Amino acid sequence: MIRHRYLILLLAVIVWATALAVYLLGKRWLLFGAGAVALVVAIHMVLVLIAFALGGASLVGFLLGWIHPQESETPVTSSKLIHWARSYDLLVWLLTLGRDRVFREKTLDLALIAPGESVLDIGCGTGTLAIAAKRRVGSAASVTGIDASPQMIARACKKARNVGSEVTFATADVENLPYAAGTFDVVLSTVMLHHLSEDARLKCLGEVRRVLKPGGRFLALDFSGAAAERRTRVGRMHNHARFNLLRLIPQLRAAGLNPLESGPAGFRDLQFVRAVLA
Structure with missing residues (x-):
């Protein structure tokens, strides 16, 4: 250390x-x-x-x-x-070599977020992506961020207050989302799913399906497994580099979500999947 x-x-x-x-x-x-x-x-x-x-x-x-x-x-x-x-x-x-803002904007582009849509960011961390999403959807729409860490949520709330952003943050479990069915137009998950066990991921995807409105979208962005395949030192040291998001596509379908597009996210070793609730 x-x-x-x-x-x-x-x-x-x-x-x-x-x-x-x-x-x-x-x-x-x-x-x-x-x-x-x-x-x-x-x-x-x-x-x-x-x-x-x-x-x-x-x-x-x-x-x-x-x-x-x-x-x-x-x-x-x-x-x-x-x-x-x-x-x-x-x-x-x-x-991100100073490209964190580009990363956030690219994520929102991939999610096809439009003004007026309600957005839920699961595993929101310190809330920067949720705050950026709020700027896109406008003052009349709602953006909510949840994280299992109270410390992350406290920091996210402070950050939102500092910039005058009306984002709602809450400490919550992705396996048991505290929202009614059909609440959100878009659910975001960025570099979060790899933290979960397989059972927890299945529960999380089921909850994502439940809280989405009909026709709502789910954007997942996470590791591609490429670092481990290259057998780099970083890939060997960091177990999550072996996670491959695209292998979750069958689980998305099993949860009732229809994957429409997937591929490189524009950042090294990261992939995205965009799915819709039919």
């Missing part, structure tokens, strides 16, 4: 120093020459590579394991949930 923290600190310092060097020399490139700027950037990039050589693969595995703990097999302690909630957004930003 200490080694990982030092690596994170080292990488943060290197990135900061690189940005500072580009800023300072970038304004004086006529004086120092473009070659000097390139040299400074190259030196810092070499330092980044050295840091990853010293422990980069284990660091990535550590970050993946931190964001996606083995919840379905072993209950996560409350102390770890608190730590995870406080660090969640930063770690997502790091693992």
Whole structure:
């Protein structure tokens, strides 16, 4: 743990120093020459590579394991949930290489979310996707986010208050959704289903079907299993990388959901499935 923290600190310092060097020399490139700027950037990039050589693969595995703990097999302690909630957004930003906003917008595009639709985000984490969905559906429509972690929900509520977003957040179990049948036009699940055991997933899909309106849509976005197939170090260290969302298509059909489209989600090792309730 200490080694990982030092690596994170080292990488943060290197990135900061690189940005500072580009800023300072970038304004004086006529004086120092473009070659000097390139040299400074190259030196810092070499330092980044050295840091990853010293422990980069284990660091990535550590970050993946931190964001996606083995919840379905072993209950996560409350102390770890608190730590995870406080660090969640930063770690997502790091693992998407700063493309977390693009990830959210792509997810909403895949779900075909339109103004006026009611949306439920299951396993909403700190609520960023639900807040983005609210901007799309408009003030007259409802967006709800649920998560099993009270710490995640507390952070989501605070985030919504800070931006003035009228999203409803609640602590709830995906196997027993506290909503009436036919409540939502769209249900979202992003990088959540892999946490569940097979029995829990079947119950979750049954609940998704129950709360969807006729013709409602379910968008699931999760791992494709590609990392494990490539036998990368990260894939071996992170068990959830072996999860393949597309293998759930028969379970979707068994739950009464009709898969209409599936494929790459536009991000490495992630797939999507969009299904409809007939």
